Amino acid sequence: QKEVEQNSGPLSVPEGAIASLNCTYSDRGSQSFFWYRQYSGKSPELIMFIYSNGDKEDGRFTAQLNKASQYVSLLIRDSQPSDSATYLCAVYNQAGTALIFGKGTTLSVSS
């Protein structure tokens, strides 16, 4: 199985700041990358996904992908206390049959 690495945190930011969450992956052949958010006691929910190098923006969220460095990040602008959760990075295996997750980064946004 390929590996997906995330800093476990916690990452603490004040309300209104930019939160930057990072993820590295080991399989250079990986093609698609997903970010999920998981609130305590809840199941993961999809935030966004990215396939191509560069940035993809969706509201306050921006995903950045650098395949040469095997690095994907998620930026959350104007962070809100409601963004406090664990953020999971996920990468498909080469066959597209298994989505492999990192252990997640816990984000805490203080008001």
Next chain:
Amino acid sequence: KAGVTQTPRYLIKTRGQQVTLSCSPISGHRSVSWYQQTPGQGLQFLFEYFSETQRNKGNFPGRFSGRQFSNSRSEMNVSTLELGDSALYLCASSNGQGFSSPLHFGNGTRLTVT
């Protein structure tokens, strides 16, 4: 559209017993994946089924098995339960079209083994 439904929500079993968990995917989704989530290990991939065929299996012992029915509903079975099997078991569905298919998760089954 109804989401992914998992039953039961909670289970308490004794070591040595077996358990079956059920998952109904989103209508139209043909792929079902199962994950085990524990505080220490995070989300670990168990297996994935597409059109009743297991396409991939994670690194779990043979006590963990699953199947998928013709209506895409899936079941997961754990035999000879161990204390370490206590976890949240999550089922997720997708259209199964590979790299562009995000997973949609159910609410999970919380299994406690005593």
